[in-house]
Amino acid sequence: MSIALNVNGQTRNVTADPETPLLYVLRNDLQLKGARFGCGTGHCGTCTVIIDGKAVPSCDLPVSAASGKAITTLEGLATNGTLHPLQQAFLDEQAAQCGYCVSGIIMAAKALLDANPQADDAAIRAALNGNLCRCGTHHRILRAVRRAAATAGGAQ
Amino acid sequence: MSAAGKPAPRKLPGSLDTNRRLDRWLRINRNETITVYPGKVEYGQGILTAFTQIVAEELDVKLARIQVARTDTSYSPDEGTTAGSRSLQEGGEALRHASAEARQLLLDKAARQLGVSLEQLTVDDGLITARSGGSVSYWKLASDDLLAREASGDAAPKSPALHTIVGASAPRLDFPGKMTGAPSYIQDLDRPGMLHGRVVRPPSYGARLLELDEAGVRAMPGVRAVVRDGNFVGVVTDREDQAVRALNRLRRTTQWEEQATLPETLDPRFLLQEASKDEVVSEIRDDTAAAGAATRLQAEYTRPYIAHASLGPSCALARMDGNRYHIWTHSQGVYPLRKDLAALLDTSEENIVVEHHEGAGCYGHNGADDAALDAALLARAAPGNVVRVQWMRDDEFAWEPYGPAMVVRMDAQLDGSGNVVDWRHDVWSNGHTARTNWQSATRNSTLLAARHLAQPLPPPAPANPPLPAGGAQRNAIPLYVFPNQRITNHYIERAPLRVAALRSLGAHTNVFALESFLDELALVAGADPVEFRLRHLKDARARAVIEAAATLAGWRSREKGNGTRGRGIGFARYKSQAAYAAVIVEVEIAGDVRVCRAWSAIDAGLTVNPDGIINQTEGGIIQAASWTLKEQVRYEPERVLTRGWADYPILTFSEAPVIEVKVVNRPDEMTLGAAEAVQGPTAAAIGNAVCNAIGVRLRDMPFTRERVLAALA
Ligand code: FES
Numbered sequence: 001m002s003i004a005l006n007v008n009g010q011t012r013n014v015t016a017d018p019e020t021p022l023l024y025v026l027r028n029d030l031q032l033k034g035a036r037f038g039c040g041t042g043h044c045g046t047c048t049v050i051i052d053g054k055a056v057p058s059c060d061l062p063v064s065a066a067s068g069k070a071i072t073t074l075e076g077l078a079t080n081g082t083l084h085p086l087q088q089a090f091l092d093e094q095a096a097q098c099g100y101c102v103s104g105i106i107m108a109a110k111a112l113l114d115a116n117p118q119a120d121d122a123a124i125r126a127a128l129n130g131n132l133c134r135c136g137t138h139h140r141i142l143r144a145v146r147r148a149a150a151t152a153g154g155a156q
Numbered sequence: 157m158s159a160a161g162k163p164a165p166r167k168l169p170g171s172l173d174t175n176r177r178l179d180r181w182l183r184i185n186r187n188e189t190i191t192v193y194p195g196k197v198e199y200g201q202g203i204l205t206a207f208t209q210i211v212a213e214e215l216d217v218k219l220a221r222i223q224v225a226r227t228d229t230s231y232s233p234d235e236g237t238t239a240g241s242r243s244l245q246e247g248g249e250a251l252r253h254a255s256a257e258a259r260q261l262l263l264d265k266a267a268r269q270l271g272v273s274l275e276q277l278t279v280d281d282g283l284i285t286a287r288s289g290g291s292v293s294y295w296k297l298a299s300d301d302l303l304a305r306e307a308s309g310d311a312a313p314k315s316p317a318l319h320t321i322v323g324a325s326a327p328r329l330d331f332p333g334k335m336t337g338a339p340s341y342i343q344d345l346d347r348p349g350m351l352h353g354r355v356v357r358p359p360s361y362g363a364r365l366l367e368l369d370e371a372g373v374r375a376m377p378g379v380r381a382v383v384r385d386g387n388f389v390g391v392v393t394d395r396e397d398q399a400v401r402a403l404n405r406l407r408r409t410t411q412w413e414e415q416a417t418l419p420e421t422l423d424p425r426f427l428l429q430e431a432s433k434d435e436v437v438s439e440i441r442d443d444t445a446a447a448g449a450a451t452r453l454q455a456e457y458t459r460p461y462i463a464h465a466s467l468g469p470s471c472a473l474a475r476m477d478g479n480r481y482h483i484w485t486h487s488q489g490v491y492p493l494r495k496d497l498a499a500l501l502d503t504s505e506e507n508i509v510v511e512h513h514e515g516a517g518c519y520g521h522n523g524a525d526d527a528a529l530d531a532a533l534l535a536r537a538a539p540g541n542v543v544r545v546q547w548m549r550d551d552e553f554a555w556e557p558y559g560p561a562m563v564v565r566m567d568a569q570l571d572g573s574g575n576v577v578d579w580r581h582d583v584w585s586n587g588h589t590a591r592t593n594w595q596s597a598t599r600n601s602t603l604l605a606a607r608h609l610a611q612p613l614p615p616p617a618p619a620n621p622p623l624p625a626g627g628a629q630r631n632a633i634p635l636y637v638f639p640n641q642r643i644t645n646h647y648i649e650r651a652p653l654r655v656a657a658l659r660s661l662g663a664h665t666n667v668f669a670l671e672s673f674l675d676e677l678a679l680v681a682g683a684d685p686v687e688f689r690l691r692h693l694k695d696a697r698a699r700a701v702i703e704a705a706a707t708l709a710g711w712r713s714r715e716k717g718n719g720t721r722g723r724g725i726g727f728a729r730y731k732s733q734a735a736y737a738a739v740i741v742e743v744e745i746a747g748d749v750r751v752c753r754a755w756s757a758i759d760a761g762l763t764v765n766p767d768g769i770i771n772q773t774e775g776g777i778i779q780a781a782s783w784t785l786k787e788q789v790r791y792e793p794e795r796v797l798t799r800g801w802a803d804y805p806i807l808t809f810s811e812a813p814v815i816e817v818k819v820v821n822r823p824d825e826m827t828l829g830a831a832e833a834v835q836g837p838t839a840a841a842i843g844n845a846v847c848n849a850i851g852v853r854l855r856d857m858p859f860t861r862e863r864v865l866a867a868l869a
Pocket residue numbers: 036037038039040041042043044045046047048057058059060
């Protein structure tokens with residue numbers, strides 16, 4: 001079945017079983033590898049994308065349910081070669097070890113800061129609780145998101 | 157002189173000794189870059205960035221000129237496995253000396269070309285200039301034969317006092333791609349026409365396949381092949397979602413017969429009932445000192461099985477053409493894996509190329525190698541096609557080899573002045589390593605699928621590396637100076653659960669036990685924990701990190717907890733021969749134990765990338781806190797029950813501590829790996845902080861709410 005998706009501001013048509021998890025379509029059909037497979041059950045956040053402004057796991061969402069909605073993946077954050085403030089903050093803070101968790105975390109943080117640019121430490125921690133990091137980079141990641149929040153907050 | 161009458165080759169630094177040709181390690185390119193060929197691999201620890209710093213430093217070129225080739229058996233040096241925090245000592249030293257020698261060869265050639273003496277020459281970013289005028293660049297001088305020779309070992313690397321790149325924090329090379337969603341991991345590899353495979357694991361270790369509905373699955377959309385070999389079952393499809401659907405159907409319909417092969421209890425003390433081979437690994441006797449014993453203390457500490465639980469489940473790609481294979485893997489050792497695969501696939505090593513691609517952080521030996529065999533077995537069913545195998549999350553939890561359960565018994569005596577005069581430490585554990593290491597004589601394979609084949613190759617018993625590094629006995633021998641000590645390893649051969657190296661091996665539990673017990677003794681002696689440690693320590697570097705951590709944390713002698721908050725310290729020199737680290741944590745107890753702050757001082761010798769060490773230390777503290785507070789693999793006699801993150805909670809963002817790390821740089825000392833140094837000290841610091849806070853001693857990990865309440869009751 002042909003399904004129209006709006007990904008990073010573009011319309012993309014894919015042929016897939018409507019029950020296929022969005023994650024597999026993004027990664028395999030659209031070659032967008034930023035969202036990653038971690039569990040497939042909504043428990044780890046590595047596959048997080050933003051759909052209509054909300055950060056959601058893409059691993060247990062049927063692709064048909066995402067049709068007609070605005071999907072943003074990590075690949076869609078930079079504009080004209082300029083990194084999104086969150087991406088820049090993650091680089092500035094060197095906020096990763098293996099980095100496998102990071103794309104999902106940046107997306108969760110973006111959804112938070114878009115809704116609440118002044119998010120404080122407690123709000124950031126709460127917003128990231130659905131994202132696991134096995135390398136233990138939490139401390140730096142929190143610093144990076146606070147830095148981006150300060151940049152975004154300051155820009156308001 | 158060797159038997160053949162030739163002089164034995166000179167011993168060269170690090171892995172240069174076993175891979176002696178310079179062009180195995182480096183290539184100077186005419187396009188004004190330098191390619192580095194490491195045999196050690198990246199798994200999130202930042203090793204490749206550190207390697208580029210070392211090479212840029214020795215060759216006097218900008219960091220941006222250095223490119224890193226991926227590790228591949230068709231050309232990379234054979235450096236065995238990347239493990240045990242040895243990458244800088246082995247690969248880093250090799251690259252340092254190879255680069256120094258390459259620089260020397262380039263300078264010699266330049267001196268000849270320019271007709272000046274060596275003393276006349278300086279190098280700036282690859283441009284060699286003579287003081288008298290005239291210059292020539294590396295890129296002009298480089299010829300194919302320049303590095304086509306064995307290292308002599310004669311070129312001395314730079315004095316650390318001259319370092320400008322080594323010792324300064326360098327940003328990680330891999331982060332720009334990772335922050336923007338570029339394909340970065342083995343899981344992201346894609347090849348045109350690639351097929352997707354899934355393995356249908358048995359429901360439990362001892363299960364036997366009774367009935368498989370092959371025809372039903374073959375009729376499903378996209379199914380190319382169903383593979384069955386004994387108890388090994390897999391499926392190959394066109395699309396990934398089709399593979400998952402076929403897997404789910406096979407899981408529902410396949411009939412297995414299960415057996416109870418696992419321990420009856422989750423309590424690691426079952427190990428005390430197992431047959432063991434006992435070895436005294438250290439003994440010191442001083443009867444005069446022993447005669448002064450006044451107080452005796454004994455305690456028992458345990459750790460359950462712990463999962464590596466990599467965030468990215470294991471993955472591999474394989475293609476078979478005739479008897480030739482190409483394997484893409486996140487294995488920590490491409491050469492050892494190739495050897496095992498050759499035996500299992502019934503071909504020769506020359507017919508297999510094993511190419512490394514980074515995976516998610518692995519923290520030791522997880523399912524990476526197993527997935528490579530899975531992919532090769534499935535690729536046989538689709539000759540000429542690349543087949544990608546992705547383990548599902550539940551497979552990763554249920555089938556990865558765990559960090560072994562351990563029991564440690566401590567027994568010590570204090571004299572009348574509160575000094576330790578007798579110290580005993582007994583460890584019960586399986587071996588901690590199960591690396592692929594094919595021996596045709598024994599025909600055992602550690603690779604998972606090997607035991608499920610119709611002609612099964614059973615796994616060898618997990619082993620321990622010898623001391624001083626050790627496995628189960630790692631860090632059991634204290635660095636403290638005690639007049640009497642006896643350290644005994646009770647090696648248990650039978651391994652009911654699959655186990656293998658987990659970051660720091662036995663050090664996590666041995667240091668937890670040793671450093672907790674030291675606090676128990678300090679309490680009896682009425683001493684401050686920091687002072688009590690220093691009292692028994694001679695090693696100046698050890699004393700320095702303990703003092704530095706205490707200063708960083710603002711430690712006050714005999715500071716008291718307040719009933720909900722408290723602080724504690726832990727220390728170790730990792731592997732008794734690597735980095736020194738002290739950790740202080742502050743905990744808050746409100747039912748659950750929460751680590752709110754941590755301070756650490758670490759001495760890893762000559763520092764290559766300070767921010768890299770800080771990053772690894774922060775990560776080590778958080779991961780060790782997670783192990784110590786929360787983690788335990790659950791099972792019942794028939795099967796492993798831990799199948800997902802819901803069954804295996806780890807530390808979350810809400811629970812993560814704020815951390816400060818101080819790196820103690822020692823420019824005149826050998827660089828030491830730092831990635832595993834704080835696992836044990838953190839566990840002990842948490843136990844000591846809990847006791848400081850609420851006056852009860854927790855000796856069984858994990859420190860769950862139930863355990864805290866039970867201890868308080
Ligand atoms: S992969 Fe989607 S939440 Fe884990």
